[in-house]
Amino acid sequence: MKRVALLGATGSIGRQAIEIVEAHPGLELCAAASGSASLDDVDAPLKQVGGDLTELLERAQPDVALNAVVGFAGIHATLWALEHGVDLALANKESLVAAGELALAAQARGGGRILPVDSEHSALYQCLQGTSPDQVASLVLTGSGGPFRGRARDELTAVTPEEALAHPTWRMGRKITIDSATLANKGLELIEAHFLFGVPYDRIEVVLQPTSVVHSLVRFRDGAALAHIGNPDMRVPISYALTFPERAAVPVAALDLTSLTLQFEAPDVETFPMLRLAREAGEAGGTAPCVFNAANEVAVAAFLDGRLPFLAIAEVVESALERSEHAPARDLDELLDADRSARALADERLAVA
Numbered sequence: 609m610k611r612v613a614l615l616g617a618t619g620s621i622g623r624q625a626i627e628i629v630e631a632h633p634g635l636e637l638c639a640a641a642s643g644s645a646s647l648d649d650v651d652a653p654l655k656q657v658g659g660d661l662t663e664l665l666e667r668a669q670p671d672v673a674l675n676a677v678v679g680f681a682g683i684h685a686t687l688w689a690l691e692h693g694v695d696l697a698l699a700n701k702e703s704l705v706a707a708g709e710l711a712l713a714a715q716a717r718g719g720g721r722i723l724p725v726d727s728e729h730s731a732l733y734q735c736l737q738g739t740s741p742d743q744v745a746s747l748v749l750t751g752s753g754g755p756f757r758g759r760a761r762d763e764l765t766a767v768t769p770e771e772a773l774a775h776p777t778w779r780m781g782r783k784i785t786i787d788s789a790t791l792a793n794k795g796l797e798l799i800e801a802h803f804l805f806g807v808p809y810d811r812i813e814v815v816l817q818p819t820s821v822v823h824s825l826v827r828f829r830d831g832a833a834l835a836h837i838g839n840p841d842m843r844v845p846i847s848y849a850l851t852f853p854e855r856a857a858v859p860v861a862a863l864d865l866t867s868l869t870l871q872f873e874a875p876d877v878e879t880f881p882m883l884r885l886a887r888e889a890g891e892a893g894g895t896a897p898c899v900f901n902a903a904n905e906v907a908v909a910a911f912l913d914g915r916l917p918f919l920a921i922a923e924v925v926e927s928a929l930e931r932s933e934h935a936p937a938r939d940l941d942e943l944l945d946a947d948r949s950a951r952a953l954a955d956e957r958l959a960v961a
């Protein structure tokens with residue numbers, strides 16, 4: 609029996625994870641946490657609403673921690689799992705993006721495995737099974753392009769949160785859905801892929817595949833490319849991460865290959881500058897990805913509250929990156945400082961937006 613601690617149990621990933629755990633005789637929920645929503649309908653021996661997630665993990669001593677918290681709030685749980693050698697099923701990409709080198713150092717000390725839950729990274733992880741790093745030429749992250757793909761900048765000046773929340777292929781939490789509309793999500797995933805797979809940024813491409821059927825690809829040095837394809841359904845990567853290396857059955861519809869037409873296109877980084885900013889932050893290294901993430905969280909919350917226009921999200925993030933120092937964080941305290949300072953810079957920029 610594999611004991612799963614589920615952090616973010618009331619969210620989009622959390623709910624689907626409960627479905628996977630309940631359907632699998634080899635999995636049991638040993639703990640569940642939310643930020644503020646009730647966990648009354650969740651069946652777990654340990655439950656916690658708000659508070660310190662690492663205390664819950666200490667008490668639960670899980671075999672796998674599924675971090676499905678949204679945002680930087682998931683950082684302590686990610687580091688705890690890596691430091692304690694506990695398998696980390698990682699949906700909370702923001703923590704790996706922000707903590708980067710610190711997370712890898714914790715993993716090296718503790719020996720915890722990271723099993724990606726993000727569908728693109730799960731796809732890459734699966735395509736990379738049985739290969740060595742020197743065989744890999746590049747990684748190709750795919751994205752749907754979000755609800756505004758194909759639009760020009762002047763068509764985005766007045767878009768509302770409701771329009772941005774209407775994602776064409778995935779039903780997800782609000783923050784990641786806005787990130788998908790700005791392409792910040794693909795930017796976070798680019799940095800996440802760099803840290804997960806140790807591939808330099810100039811060998812990680814991003815292409816759009818509007819129906820989200822191709823979940824990502826690995827190009828190998830012999831010219832072959834392996835793609836992971838299937839209907840877009842987060843239960844597949846959640847199940848893979850929780851049952852690895854078993855690959856349990858999941859009740860998803862088989863892909864109808866005879867009606868499939870695949871289109872790919874380059875992302876428009878002029879209209880959607882968040883992808884360019886993420887790449888620059890990743891390449892700058894140090895705390896730049898943490899700043900990118902923090903300023904984005906502040907800007908997205910302001911957009912969702914109707915306090916910031918859609919196009920100004922990138923302006924807030926760019927300004928925070930320009931005004932921050934990107935020295936590496938030597939420990940968690942320095943990282944928390946970098947996160948706080950970036951949020952303050954983003955708040956200042958909001959005041960004049």
Ligand SMILES: NC(=O)c1ccc[n+]([C@@H]2O[C@H](COP(=O)([O-])OP(=O)(O)OC[C@H]3O[C@@H](n4cnc5c(N)ncnc54)[C@H](OP(=O)(O)O)[C@@H]3O)[C@@H](O)[C@H]2O)c1
Pocket residue numbers: 615616617618619620621622641642643644645646658659661675676677678679681699700701702725726727778779780781782783784842
């Ligand atoms: N949804 C997807 O399909 C998808 C796909 C790939 C990756 N991801 C990633 O998965 C993560 C979760 O996304 P989501 O779409 O599931 O978000 P969501 O629906 O907004 O759910 C977020 C969850 O995090 C909890 N939470 C927030 N702050 C917390 C805190 N301080 N302590 C404990 N729990 C806290 C929330 O609890 P409350 O309900 O109490 O607020 C909720 O359970 C994100 O990092 C996202 O980028 C999601």
